[in-house]
Amino acid sequence: MDTGLSLKLGLEFDNLEDAWKFWVNYGGSKGFGVRKHYPSKNKKDGCITSYIYVCCKEGMRKPDKRDFKTNNPRPETRTGCATRMKVKRVGERYRVVDFIDDHNHPLHPPETVHLLPCQRKITDCQAYDLEMAEQAGIQQKASFDLMSKYTGGRENLGYTREDAKNYLNSKRRRDMAYGEAGILLQYFQQQLIDNPSFFHAYQMDLEEQITNIFWADARMLFDYHCFGDVILLDTTYCTNGDHRPLAIFSGFNHYRGGVIFGAALLYDETIESFKWLFQTFLQAHNQKNPQTIFTDQETKP
Structure with a gap:
């Protein structure tokens, strides 16, 4: 499984990043994983004077004082492999000054090299x-x-x-x-700090993406308690580029002025979304059911 990469003493790189990339590619071509070991720095200016890159199985795992509490300890993956490459700064470049090729473990075949963390x-x-x-x-x-x-x-x-x-x-x-969802959730969090009566809820799908969001502030909760016998659910508003419906629960107060009982951003207008919306609406209002609900013609409950 040799891709033509040749590693020998005296090989030079422009910088440490190039040296690391070469070591990663070299390990992949030979069938072993790689990692960085440690750098040596100049005490005066802090510049790195040399760096050692090793096989991923270099060394042995140190004992952990918590091991006696572990029911299923992780298997040992290191074997004390001595394979390594050391580069040293010479002028403005880095030169290979030490190379040991002495693996004490089986190498990966080409079919499994892509599973090595350093190759992904x-x-x-x-x-x-x-x-x-x-x-x-x-x-x-x-x-x-x-x-x-x-x-x-x-x-x-x-x-x-x-x-x-x-x-x-x-x-x-x-x-x-x-993003937009993060800003909205930050707004909800601030509303909770300002008024603990603020209510909000969101629904997530199987891939942990937010789909539906509902909220109602203290004023909405109070208005529904007083005037929530008859409500209107309107989902004809589309306010974002994705054309996601904005659902508004509204009604009238004793002065025939419009009041809002709650609002929601929905992912779609499916039965599942509306079922979640109505359940959440009742949860926000302590399970108080309205006597009459009017909906717009576009709603598909």
Whole structure:
């Protein structure tokens, strides 16, 4: 499984990043995983003068004082492998000054090299494809199988299904923190701080994505308690680029002025979404049922 990479003493790199990339590719071509060991720094200016890169099975795991509490300890994966490459700064470049090729463990065949952590990476193009597939409603397994066929097999894809799942989950967390959903949830949290009577709820799908959101502030809760015998549910509002329906529960006070009893952003207008919406609405209002409900013509309960 040699891809033509040649490692010998005196080989030079422009920087440490190039040296690390070479070591990763070299390990992949030979069938072993790699990791960084430790750098040596100049005490005066803190610059790295040398770096050692090793096999992923270098050394042995240190004893853990908590081991006696562990019912199913992790298996030992290190074997004390001595294989390593040391680069030293010479001028503005880094030169290989030490290389040991002495594995004491079996190497991986080409069919399994792609499973090594150091060989797995989702490129920008692959990340874009994963995001587009998810937005199109394609299941993660189907998306992964399709992309594997495009590349001629899973071993050529460069990442595993678990990597794809972790990437999409991380993206959702980033979107939750900084995207529209994150801003909305931050607003809800602030409302709870300002007024503990504020109510909000959201529904998530099997892939932990937010689908439906409902909220009602203290004024809405009080108005429903007083004037909630007759309510109107209107979902004709579409306020965002995704054309997601904004559902408004409204009514009239004793001055015939309009009042709001609650609001929701829905993913769609399916039976499941409306079932969740009505259950959540009653939960917000202490299970008080209205006597009459009027709905717009577009609603499909």
